[in-house]
Amino acid sequence: xxxxxxxxxxxxxxxxxxxxxxxxxxxxxxxxxxxxxxxxxxxxxxxxxxxxxxxxxxxxxxxxxxxxxxxxxxxxxxxxxxxxxxxxxxxxxxxxxxxxxxxxxxxxxxxxxxxxxxxxxxxxxxxxxxxxxxxxxxxxxxxxxxxxxxxxxxxxxxxxxxxxxxxxxxxxxxxxxxxxxxxxxxxxxxxxxxxxxxxxxxxxxxxxxxxxxxxxxxxxxxxxxxxxxxxxxxxxxxxxxxxxxxxxxxxxxxxxxxxxxxxxxxxxxxxxxxxxxxxxxxxxxxxxxxxxxxxxxxxxxxxxxxxxxxxxxxxxxxxxxxxxxxxxxxxxxxxxxxxxxxxxxxxxxxxxxxxxxxxxxxxxxxxxxxxxxxxxxxxxxxxxxxxxxxxxxxxxxxxxxxxxxxxxxxxxxxxxxxxxxxxxxxxxxxxxxxxxxxxxxxxxxxxxx
Numbered sequence: 001x002x003x004x005x006x007x008x009x010x011x012x013x014x015x016x017x018x019x020x021x022x023x024x025x026x027x028x029x030x031x032x033x034x035x036x037x038x039x040x041x042x043x044x045x046x047x048x049x050x051x052x053x054x055x056x057x058x059x060x061x062x063x064x065x066x067x068x069x070x071x072x073x074x075x076x077x078x079x080x081x082x083x084x085x086x087x088x089x090x091x092x093x094x095x096x097x098x099x100x101x102x103x104x105x106x107x108x109x110x111x112x113x114x115x116x117x118x119x120x121x122x123x124x125x126x127x128x129x130x131x132x133x134x135x136x137x138x139x140x141x142x143x144x145x146x147x148x149x150x151x152x153x154x155x156x157x158x159x160x161x162x163x164x165x166x167x168x169x170x171x172x173x174x175x176x177x178x179x180x181x182x183x184x185x186x187x188x189x190x191x192x193x194x195x196x197x198x199x200x201x202x203x204x205x206x207x208x209x210x211x212x213x214x215x216x217x218x219x220x221x222x223x224x225x226x227x228x229x230x231x232x233x234x235x236x237x238x239x240x241x242x243x244x245x246x247x248x249x250x251x252x253x254x255x256x257x258x259x260x261x262x263x264x265x266x267x268x269x270x271x272x273x274x275x276x277x278x279x280x281x282x283x284x285x286x287x288x289x290x291x292x293x294x295x296x297x298x299x300x301x302x303x304x305x306x307x308x309x310x311x312x313x314x315x316x317x318x319x320x321x322x323x324x325x326x327x328x329x330x331x332x333x334x335x336x337x338x339x340x341x342x343x344x345x346x347x348x349x350x351x352x353x354x355x356x357x358x359x360x361x362x363x364x365x366x367x368x369x370x371x372x373x374x375x376x377x378x379x380x381x382x383x384x385x386x387x388x389x390x391x392x393x394x395x396x397x398x399x400x401x402x403x404x405x406x407x408x409x410x411x412x413x414x415x416x417x418x419x420x421x422x423x424x425x426x427x428x429x430x431x432x433x434x435x436x437x438x439x440x441x442x443x444x445x446x447x448x449x
Contacts, residue, residue: 085097085098085100086120086122086123087100087102087120088119088120088122088123089107089117089118089119089120089123090102090105090116090117090118091114091115091116091117091118092116093105093116096117105118106120106121107119107120107121107123107124108121108124108247108255108256109245109247109256110245110256110258111244111245112219112238112239112240112241112242112245112256113238124258127258128258128259128260129260131258131259131260132259132260132263132341133341135210135259135263136263136340136341139208139329139333140208140209140210141208141209141210141263141264141265141328141329141332141345142209142210142211142212142257142259142260142263142264142265143205143208143209143210143211143212143264143265143266143267143325144211144212144214144254144257144264144265144266144267144268144280145211145212145213145214145267145268146214146215146266146267146268146269146270146273146284147213147215147217147222147225148215148216148217148269149269149270149284149286149287149288149293150195150267150268150269150284150286150287151194151195151198151225151229151287151318152192152193152194152195152198152225152228152229152287153192153193153195153287153288153289153290153293154185154188154190154191154192154193154221154225154290155190155191155290155291155292155293156189156190156292157184157189157190157191158189159290159291159292160191160290160291160292161291161306163291163302163305163306164290164291164303164305164306166308167182167191167305168184170182171183171184171191177227177228177231178199178231178232180194180228181193181194181196181198182194183228185224185228187224188220188221188224190221191290192225192228193289193290193305194228194229195287195289195311195316195317195318196310196311196312196313196316196318197311197313197314197316197318197319197322198229198318200322201318201319201321201322202229202230202235203235204322204326205235205322205325206234206235208325208326208329209265209325209329210239210259211235211236211239212236212239212240212241212257212259213225213226213229213236213239213240213241214241214252214257214266214268215241215242215243216242216243216250216252216273217242217243218242218243218244219240219242219244219245221242222240222241222242223240226240241256241257250273251273251274251275251276252268252273252274252277253274253276253277254266254276254277254280261277261280261346262343262344262345262346263343263344263345264280264345265280265281265282265325265328265345265349266280266281266282267281267282267284267321268281268283268284269283269284269285269286269287271283279346279349279350280345280346280349282321282324282325282349283431283432284317284321284432285317285432287311287317288303288304289303289304289305289310290303290305291303291305291306317432320432320433320434320435321434323434324352324434327352328345328348328349328352331348331351331352332345332348336348350385352434353385353386353387353434354385354386354387355387356386356387356430356431356434356435356436357383357386357387357388357427357430357436358387358388359387359399360383360387360388360389360399360400360436361388361389361390361391361397361398361399361400362383362388362389362390362391362398362399362400362401362402362427363390363391363392363393363394363398363400363401363402363410364377364379364380364390364392364401364402364403364424365401365402365403365405365408365409365410365411366403366404366405366408367379367402367403367404367424368380374390374392375390379402379424379427379428382427382428382431383402383427385431386427386430386431388400388427394410394413396417398414398419399419399420400414400419400420400421400422400426400439401413401414401419401420401421401422402422402423402424402426402427403421403422403423403424403444404423404424404444404447405444405445405446405447406421406444406445406446406447407446407447411444420439421443421444422439422442422443422444423442423443423444425442426439426441426442429441429442
């Protein structure tokens with residue numbers, strides 16, 4: 001069937017749903033044909049859907065007349081063929097439904113699905129609206145995962161130090177990556193270390209989320225890393241987004257993710273990469289395995305690799321955040337009283353975060369630069385997001401003094417009044433761990449004058 005022969009009707013958007021599911025599908029998406037056959041349609045009725053394969057999109061590069069892996073929905077309400085095509089999407093400037101040339105492209109580029117593929121704004125809204133109903137029916141949300149310093153750490157081979165040379169003899173085979181964690185990826189001239197617990201994390205997270213990879217790295221690198229993390233394409237399918245797929249330079253955005261923002265969570269170590277979606281973000285503690293990674297972020301210390309050590313699997317960052325994801329998922333689906341379709345995972349995240357330092361009243365001492373508006377400092381805002389009350393004045397209700405110097409007047413007051421005196425890292429650690437940390441692990445030393 002040629003593109004020109006494919007259905008031209010107002011419900012061609014439904015064909016796109018099949019196409020996109022097929023292009024992005026994986027074992028973690030919609031678990032079985034039986035489960036996804038019945039779901040509530042826009043008009044509130046139950047509809048059974050059966051799709052048939054039309055043709056392969058790959059041949060569009062050879063002939064201007066073929067479609068993408070379009071899966072036409074066969075239902076009883078087929079629209080008349082005389083309807084005007086709305087050009088819901090295009091590949092190489094050709095409408096993917098009717099085959100006509102589309103001179104003015106608008107919407108969002110989705111090059112990770114297929115090269116030169118665009119979806120217009122109305123269609124992407126409709127696809128998201130349809131997909132969220134299926135996902136919620138299956139008790140699934142969306143999870144967008146960063147690669148570097150979140151799920152793994154990579155270094156160029158020529159950046160490895162003499163103390164890291166021993167790693168060359170400890171790499172795992174690329175022939176069967178499912179049980180390995182350290183790989184020499186010669187095609188990229190790199191060595192990659194997967195973060196401890198990542199295998200179990202992906203397996204358990206896939207039961208609660210439809211997952212995407214989103215990296216600021218190049219596409220070739222992203223695909224190689226996806227092979228290490230998901231060799232059978234069970235978790236991500238083709239949902240691997242690189243910096244070439246973004247719509248804004250040096251920024252990541254949920255506009256290229258085919259999931260509703262209100263149902264999407266993000267795991268990333270770089271907050272500034274998500275300026276438009278900070279409410280969706282769970283900030284990750286960076287994973288620095290290689291020396292070059294430490295150096296990149298200004299840490300002049302021995303790396304985990306040089307120390308021949310690693311993060312703890314049961315107590316590391318991924319194990320910690322998995323528990324946060326489980327609590328978020330549970331609260332979203334089982335504890336909220338709102339209509340399911342109206343729930344917002346960002347509000348759930350805020351609620352959970354505010355429990356961390358609830359009941360704490362904090363005064364800062366010698367933490368902010370002089371003449372700096374305290375309320376605008378990152379630590380002040382972070383403490384409030386964690387549920388703490390912040391003040392500039394001491395009073396009996398204060399529970400914690402946060403300081404970098406035990407010799408300040410406020411610090412001495414805290415000791416005298418038997419209040420907690422803690423280093424600013426106490427707030428940061430509680431934020432990363434999603435749990436109030438033991439104060440005695442963050443002592444404050446007196447600065448020498």
